Amino acid sequence: GKSGESGESGDTGSGSNHSPPHKVTYLCGNSLGLMPKSTPLLVNKELKAWGDRGVESHFRHPLENQGCVNWVDIDLPVVPLLAPIVGARQNEVACMGTLTMNLNSLLCSFYQPTETRYKILFEKHAFPSDYYAMLNQVRLHGLDEEDAIIQMAPRKGEFLLRTEDILSTIEKEGESIAVVCFSGIQYYTGQYFDMERITRAGHEKGCIVGWDLAHAVGNVEVKLHEWDVDFAAWCSYKYLNAGPGGIGGIFINSRFFEDSNWRPRLAGWWGNNSSIRFEMREEFEPIRGALGFRQSNPSVLDVVSLRSALETYEKCGGIKKLREKSKEMTGFLQELLVASEYYREKEEEGEPHFTIITPLKADERGAQISLLFGPGDVMERVFKYMNERGVICDDRKPNVIRLAPVASYNGFRDCYEGVRVMEEGLRVVSGGRESTNLQ
Amino acid sequence: GKSGESGESGDTGSGSNHSPPHKVTYLCGNSLGLMPKSTPLLVNKELKAWGDRGVESHFRHPLENQGCVNWVDIDLPVVPLLAPIVGARQNEVACMGTLTMNLNSLLCSFYQPTETRYKILFEKHAFPSDYYAMLNQVRLHGLDEEDAIIQMAPRKGEFLLRTEDILSTIEKEGESIAVVCFSGIQYYTGQYFDMERITRAGHEKGCIVGWDLAHAVGNVEVKLHEWDVDFAAWCSYKYLNAGPGGIGGIFINSRFFEDSNWRPRLAGWWGNNSSIRFEMREEFEPIRGALGFRQSNPSVLDVVSLRSALETYEKCGGIKKLREKSKEMTGFLQELLVASEYYREKEEEGEPHFTIITPLKADERGAQISLLFGPGDVMERVFKYMNERGVICDDRKPNVIRLAPVASYNGFRDCYEGVRVMEEGLRVVSGGRESTNLQ
Numbered sequence: 001g002k003s004g005e006s007g008e009s010g011d012t013g014s015g016s017n018h019s020p021p022h023k024v025t026y027l028c029g030n031s032l033g034l035m036p037k038s039t040p041l042l043v044n045k046e047l048k049a050w051g052d053r054g055v056e057s058h059f060r061h062p063l064e065n066q067g068c069v070n071w072v073d074i075d076l077p078v079v080p081l082l083a084p085i086v087g088a089r090q091n092e093v094a095c096m097g098t099l100t101m102n103l104n105s106l107l108c109s110f111y112q113p114t115e116t117r118y119k120i121l122f123e124k125h126a127f128p129s130d131y132y133a134m135l136n137q138v139r140l141h142g143l144d145e146e147d148a149i150i151q152m153a154p155r156k157g158e159f160l161l162r163t164e165d166i167l168s169t170i171e172k173e174g175e176s177i178a179v180v181c182f183s184g185i186q187y188y189t190g191q192y193f194d195m196e197r198i199t200r201a202g203h204e205k206g207c208i209v210g211w212d213l214a215h216a217v218g219n220v221e222v223k224l225h226e227w228d229v230d231f232a233a234w235c236s237y238k239y240l241n242a243g244p245g246g247i248g249g250i251f252i253n254s255r256f257f258e259d260s261n262w263r264p265r266l267a268g269w270w271g272n273n274s275s276i277r278f279e280m281r282e283e284f285e286p287i288r289g290a291l292g293f294r295q296s297n298p299s300v301l302d303v304v305s306l307r308s309a310l311e312t313y314e315k316c317g318g319i320k321k322l323r324e325k326s327k328e329m330t331g332f333l334q335e336l337l338v339a340s341e342y343y344r345e346k347e348e349e350g351e352p353h354f355t356i357i358t359p360l361k362a363d364e365r366g367a368q369i370s371l372l373f374g375p376g377d378v379m380e381r382v383f384k385y386m387n388e389r390g391v392i393c394d395d396r397k398p399n400v401i402r403l404a405p406v407a408s409y410n411g412f413r414d415c416y417e418g419v420r421v422m423e424e425g426l427r428v429v430s431g432g433r434e435s436t437n438l439q
Numbered sequence: 440g441k442s443g444e445s446g447e448s449g450d451t452g453s454g455s456n457h458s459p460p461h462k463v464t465y466l467c468g469n470s471l472g473l474m475p476k477s478t479p480l481l482v483n484k485e486l487k488a489w490g491d492r493g494v495e496s497h498f499r500h501p502l503e504n505q506g507c508v509n510w511v512d513i514d515l516p517v518v519p520l521l522a523p524i525v526g527a528r529q530n531e532v533a534c535m536g537t538l539t540m541n542l543n544s545l546l547c548s549f550y551q552p553t554e555t556r557y558k559i560l561f562e563k564h565a566f567p568s569d570y571y572a573m574l575n576q577v578r579l580h581g582l583d584e585e586d587a588i589i590q591m592a593p594r595k596g597e598f599l600l601r602t603e604d605i606l607s608t609i610e611k612e613g614e615s616i617a618v619v620c621f622s623g624i625q626y627y628t629g630q631y632f633d634m635e636r637i638t639r640a641g642h643e644k645g646c647i648v649g650w651d652l653a654h655a656v657g658n659v660e661v662k663l664h665e666w667d668v669d670f671a672a673w674c675s676y677k678y679l680n681a682g683p684g685g686i687g688g689i690f691i692n693s694r695f696f697e698d699s700n701w702r703p704r705l706a707g708w709w710g711n712n713s714s715i716r717f718e719m720r721e722e723f724e725p726i727r728g729a730l731g732f733r734q735s736n737p738s739v740l741d742v743v744s745l746r747s748a749l750e751t752y753e754k755c756g757g758i759k760k761l762r763e764k765s766k767e768m769t770g771f772l773q774e775l776l777v778a779s780e781y782y783r784e785k786e787e788e789g790e791p792h793f794t795i796i797t798p799l800k801a802d803e804r805g806a807q808i809s810l811l812f813g814p815g816d817v818m819e820r821v822f823k824y825m826n827e828r829g830v831i832c833d834d835r836k837p838n839v840i841r842l843a844p845v846a847s848y849n850g851f852r853d854c855y856e857g858v859r860v861m862e863e864g865l866r867v868v869s870g871g872r873e874s875t876n877l878q
């Protein structure tokens with residue numbers, strides 16, 4: 001694949017706003033999004049401000065006339081860029097921390113088990129970080145994890161959780177469930193859960209409903225406020241393109257802020273009434289909004305990297321248009337895959353092949369399609385083949401490859417290239433002749 | 440002041456390893472340390488790796504031959520650089536998160552109140568973020584803050600806490616105290632607490648003893664392991680020079696790791712056994728060490744900025760030598776201050792003057808000296824005068840200016856310049872003639 005080699009835009013490869021790996025077909029935005037071309041400039045401006053002015057940049061940024069923001073408010077311009085992406089009001093969103101840290105912080109506040117309501121419901125095979133978090137939350141409260149954790153698995157022989165099963169579990173166990181916390185999009189299968197119905201079902205039983213949006217944010221059009229979600233957390237390094245380990249984000253429903261002294265939390269000065277923040281008063285008066293959950297002053301480099309990414313995201317069309325393009329592109333990818341001689345509807349013995357474990361309906365998935373290979377080590381061999389030929393995607397042991405064309409920088413040609421090389425790999429693994437077109 | 444104008448090293452101004460604000464006398468490292476000259480290069484290498492290779496840099500960093508580290512292990516080289524600075528064994532230190540978030544995370548794990556032992560002891564007038572954190576920790580456990588929080592204030596008319604008073608409070612109340620958590624160096628007064636004795640006294644009463652090292656790390660020679668401290672957290676943007684909002688650090692005593700299944704915590708995949716981390720197993724098997732408290736993958740930009748800073752710190756002599764130089768420099772600053780016609784031993788009515796509220800003994804303070812001005816708005820006017828003439832220090836309302844010459848980049852001349860301009864300011868405020876030597 002040669003997409004993006006000359007950085008041209010259009011559907012011929014990576015778009016002009018991102019800096020793509022050269023000579024590769026990058027289908028791995030589900031893991032780490034590509035760098036917006038504007039990011040180094042913004043980051044370097046802040047390094048310059050630090051070098052030239054030191055602490056003064058907190059209140060008198062030397063590059064204010066170049067769009068830079070005093071560090072004391074560095075993350076504020078990010079809020080109105082984030083809010084529409086997750087369907088939130090502006091006071092419902094804050095940029096802070098990292099995903100698991102944020103999830104833990106929010107659980108400390110939202111997971112307040114009582115005698116009768118003390119369970120957490122989430123997925124079996126959730127991203128392990130979430131499992132470790134929930135497990136420890138339960139232990140921190142001195143509860144028995146066998147009892148207090150409910151993990152829903154797909155039915156035997158199936159890969160996806162059925163919405164009906166989730167709803168009936170909530171219906172059945174809801175009275176004892178304190179928090180329901182699924183991922184918006186399952187990292188492994190790419191399944192996009194029915195967030196609205198699950199949230200409603202949880203609320204009907206009196207549960208708090210939160211979401212891990214790692215794979216959903218910037219990928220699909222979630223409507224957190226409209227769906228009345230209680231809380232959510234996400235990272236920004238996948239579909240938001242804010243860079244490795246970039247600063248995360250949280251959503252908290254504005255319902256909660258009507259009560260001014262709402263809920264203890266993991267608190268810090270950055271979440272306190274900003275007009276008195278530097279007066280160092282011992283008065284806890286948190287900002288009425290998600291910003292009130294910020295604990296520390298944020299990393300300036302991370303915040304501007306996110307800002308650059310969100311401005312680019314906006315320039316690329318914003319969530320609505322990007323989701324539309326994404327559906328088309330992933331639909332095209334799926335057509336190519338289903339048309340492949342190696343595609344099977346169900347796993348089988350014998351010859352190298354793959355099945356698709358992601359829902360085939362566009363509304364039930366995001367950009368990503370997960371392929372299950374068989375038999376034996378076929379996945380590993382095909383993955384290696386693709387990787388060596390510059391098709392960057394990711395593998396999940398033992399036998400899954402995830403492909404994700406991303407609307408802000410991938411094109412239809414990337415899908416074509418990815419599938420072409422994958423098929424070539426399958427051909428070789430099947431004992432066919434290897435293409436000599438090594439790049 | 441013109442220190443650092445030409446970037447020369449020696450005792451004539453800012454050293455050659457840091458990028459100083461031009462034409463200023465920077466005495467504000469207690470708030471934000473200056474940028475090491477090597478930092479932009481390291482940060483830009485990671486931006487290049489992201490741009491060129493995307494996700495591949497997690498396992499195959501394109502600039503490995505230029506000293507870069509695969510992102511999957513990005514923070515590991517920082518650990519052996521941090522450990523000696525805080526007097527820790529290597530498995531006792533991790534680089535992660537930000538100070539208040541880390542303090543909260545550690546308290547979630549270490550503050551486990553029981554019926555009889557449920558109080559937190561810390562300072563009255565602690566940095567407010569710590570107050571908000573402790574207050575909310577107590578509330579999260581449903582406890583009454585009036586009862587569960589003990590804040591020690593200095594004696595009437597005094598600014599510093601007496602060690603004897605701290606020790607006797609622990610002696611008296613210790614049985615009901617779960618956690619003792621002071622700052623190593625008080626941000627306002629600059630007082631360096633007797634960490635060793637306070638830790639021992641806490642332990643004698645069965646308390647957990649933790650420290651907020653924001654103003655101590657890289658400033659004074661703490662010996663966390665030797666002093667048997669339980670936990671500590673710090674930020675890296677003051678005396679470590681890692682940049683605004685840079686990534687923080689934690690210490691956890693290795694005593695705790697003898698028990699392999701030690702303590703629930705705010706957990707995440709980054710703290711789990713790294714050999715199985717990407718196998719996505721639902722087995723919580725935390726790394727036996729401070730690294731096991733990491734929750735999320737860290738920001739690559741922040742980590743390399745810290746790494747650059749710590750390498751520079753090492754190059755400047757390391758903690759031992761820097762602390763020696765710091766004592767000399769701050770001693771010199773104190774001599775100049777005490778010799779000033781505006782210096783008074785005690786506050787008084789009438790003419791503009793200042794007193795020193797920081798301990799006068801070098802072993803009881805770090806780099807910083809805090810000056811209390813009077814009467815009325817003298818502090819504000821002097822601060823403005825200094826600031827407009829390029830002497831960068833910081834003010835704490837209503838009447839304190841903090842001056843901190845930093846051993847890794849300040850020189851004796853900076854102390855001289857700072858005091859000279861401050862005296863000039865006091866002269867003007869006193870109604871004397873203003874120097875025309877405006878820079």
Ligand SMILES: Cc1ncc(COP(=O)(O)O)c(C=O)c1O
Nearest residue numbers: 296297538539566568626653674
């Ligand atoms: C003593 C002390 N504690 C806590 C903090 C809060 O730091 P952060 O915003 O990094 O959480 C500071 C910041 O200056 C501080 O000086």
Ligand SMILES: Cc1ncc(COP(=O)(O)O)c(C=O)c1O
Nearest residue numbers: 099100127129187214235735736
């Ligand atoms: C669904 C999900 N949850 C949690 C995480 C952990 O993210 P972090 O390391 O930023 O905490 C990830 C990371 O990829 C993820 O995909």
